[in-house]
Amino acid sequence: MSGLVLENVGKHYGSACAVTDVNLHLPEGKLVCFLGPSGCGKTTLLRMIAGLETLSDGEIRLDGQDIGHTPAHQRNFGMVFQSLALFPHMTVGENIAYPLRLRGVSKVDQQARVTELLQLIQLQEMVDRPVAKLSGGQRQRVAIARAIAARPKLLLLDEPLSALDAKLRESMQIEIRQLQQRLNITTILVTHDQREAMTMADIVVVLGEHRVQQVGTPIEIYRNPANAFVADFIGSGNIFPATALGSGRVGLPGGAALQVPICESIQAGASIKLLVRPEDLQLSLPQASAGNCLPGTVTFVRDSGATVETTIECSGVSLTALSTPCQSIGLSIGNPVSVTIPAAACRVLTA
Amino acid sequence: MAHSTLTRPVGAAPLRPAKTISPSARAWLFLTPSMLFLGVLIAASLLVLRMSVGTKGAEWSGFSLASYAQLLEPYYLKSLLLTLRLALVSALIAVLLATPVGYCMSRLQSPLLRRVFLAAVLMPLLVNLLLQSYGWLVILGPGGMLNQALLGLGLIDRPVMLLYNQTGVLMGLVQTAFPLAVLPIASAMRGVARSYEEAAATLGASRLQVFRQVVLPMSLPGIITGATLVFAYNASSFVVPLLLGGRRVPMLAVMVHDQIAPLMNWPAASAAGVVLIVTTLAIMTFSEFVTGRRRRILEASQ
């Protein structure tokens, strides 16, 4: 199989487990994002791929070749660190040329490649600057240029944008994504920022509790979370307990019933969890409850200008609905309201 | 301030009784004890300077540059050169030996191990030098363990003289000043974050290349500091040439001592001392000048 394959990969420190039982296939030319809360093992996994950590279990293969125990400097992967780790004793040009110098590339070819890369990141005039004189975003680009200078088989990014302010981070996300697509280089990005993952990734690998929770495209992960962990971690969602009543109906704690997509594997009477995204809830002035339209009471309104978030107490559960200001019907705390929960928007999660 | 009413109701009592001492006065007050101490040291050096242009018997009232003229004689010039050469060579050796030790110390994970290492490195400072000189004697003396072993193995047929010559003094200089080299180097290397090494490794550098091309140049200021400290410390070394040189290695500080006891020639001793200080300072300044740019660049980025 071409691309990067991880088989049963795990890492233990003594009895403490950092990550376990990882099976992944990363197709060529894609940007794969390892997404998860801190301490989930995503950085450990990346470091094992880079060769900076030894494997406790399993195998890593690249284009069919076992590289699990190849030293980092022989893997030919480019990596961008959270701290960027640009060498302060070298100029911008020397930093970028460093991997080429290590490979014995001639001075002329080094210079040509450096010029080419500086053009790519639009920092041509900075070639002789010491890295200390660069701005945050410029350093970011130099770090990427250095990582890809030797045309690595894999580009590894370990939370590279976390040190930047929000605005710069957003523009860098787009820049990196465009660069990756232009170069068509297989890339793994580690992040805890789901927005970053959604923006940049072809494939998202959600990690949690030391294992892979779900692998899929960003939309799959958002729309069809595989379990409560993913549902909770990705986006904001209303997750609440319910009881299966059979033939696609569920009962809420307060007694009301809802129609949801039929889920064959769930027996009537089983305890389940339901996910409904806030933007899928529709609020209206009180009306007779019918079907998936339930009465409720407003308990909190957060109007942030761009969106209005309304919290409603409804049949024993607290639901948050998200609407645009023009959709808003001007509710305030204590108002009665009707909530429509479209059946198609409900996801049944096994508890 | 115009905005004070926003944060404090008008007429409310200040949070603390107003201090009459200004912040800068307080800073000076804070510095006073150390300034007094340094002042005494500087005054002592100035007195030495004064004595160096005095005459024998009239150290405070006379004026003569004869003591400095005397230092131009080959006897003293040779001694000055020997002193600078031994200080320089000892600094180079100490730094060469201290670099791997400092690197090791900077990369030790366990705090306990690190402390044990530190204690081992500081040992020479903790053990009385006279005592250490007996240790050297027991190991390296003509009847010492090393010579016994070499004789026993038939590698030599006469004891090798490792003490009471320049070799012995050099070993002593390196050993006694070793912590001065290790500590700044270890501290500088601790400042080189692990991620730099890892970055270099992912870019294709072997461990040796990582050390030579990343760790060493990045900790260069610490290495230079270590070398400079050892140099300055050893240039004025007195006890080591006395105990391990068997009085046969005339470093300048020993000559200074000869001028005082038995010759009681304070001006000559002072002049030699002044020349030693000035030469050492000049060499330190030169090294700072040469490496200053790089140091500033590294400091700006850390």
Place this chain on the structure above:
Amino acid sequence: MSEHDFSRRQFIKTVGAASVAAAALSFPFIKASAGDMQFQGKTLRLLTWSDDTGLAALRNIAATFEAKTGAKVIADRTGSTSEMVAKLKAAGDRPQYDIITLAGVGAEGLASAGLLEKPDLNRIPNLRDVPAQYQTGAGGHGIGYLLWCNSLIYSTRTVTEAPDSYAALWDKDMAPNIFLPPPNWTEAMDLIIIAAKLAGGDEHNVEPGFKLLEKLKDRVITLGENPNQIAELFRTGSLDMGGLYAPAFFPKQIRDPSYGLGATFGMKEGFYTDLMLSVMPKHRPGDTDLAYAFIDHSLDPLVQGKMAEDIFNGPVNAKAIISAEARKSPYILTPEQISEKAIMHDNAFLATVHDQWIRRYTEIFSS
């Protein structure tokens, strides 16, 4: 606070009494003059060397003086002669000491700085028994105290018979490995003169001496600055002979057979000696009669004999009492040996050549 002070004083008293008692036990002769407690309650402040000689002075001189007179001796044992000079010069006209014992060079330095009082020789009865050349030094500012005598030191293991000439130092079969004194010591000056004389010159024609010394260079292990190191080198068999060096540096090691350390004054050329002096600074803090009594006591024939036997110094008193047992030793000096063979330094002459000779000596033996 007062209670604390009281207990402290009490403690000092007790210790003082104990040491006097101990001294009285080991020195039965003081009973003869005991009972004459004329200086009861008075205090004498003494500055002396930090080495074994200084320590022996406390045992043999200060303790017996306290027992005899009832005075109290507070001794400060400070380093070397030059350190004492520095201390005295720093104190200027407010010295903390009544008596200082030090080498002639130091006394001359202090005398020329005008810090010393010229003692009245008539107030020191024991001086009658001291030969004229040992009575005073430093232009009459110092009273002879003891003779620092330089011997040849040898290994009793490799040198079977005590050498009878300084020429033994040049005999490489007899003594392959030797040590010499460090250049800044007076001993080195004496060695230069000895070498000059062996080569047919004298102190005014030393060039042949330096030539002769150059021949020793390859056999010189060290210029012994530190007596304990020297003793250690003998113990480990690294040295066969050396000098000039005073046996007074090794009172313990010479008595310990494991060092194999011997010393001799039996050279036919004689031996060099340096007169150590007691001096009295101007503006002393204590009683003048007491200071004279102390100097006189230090010249007592019994005390002088005791010092000679204890730490191998030469007595200045021609009537010093040396036991029959001690007279057999090659390194315990009798007044008779001193009058026959001791050679005094010409300090005034040495002062004129000191600087140059130190340089030559240093250059010859630099490794």
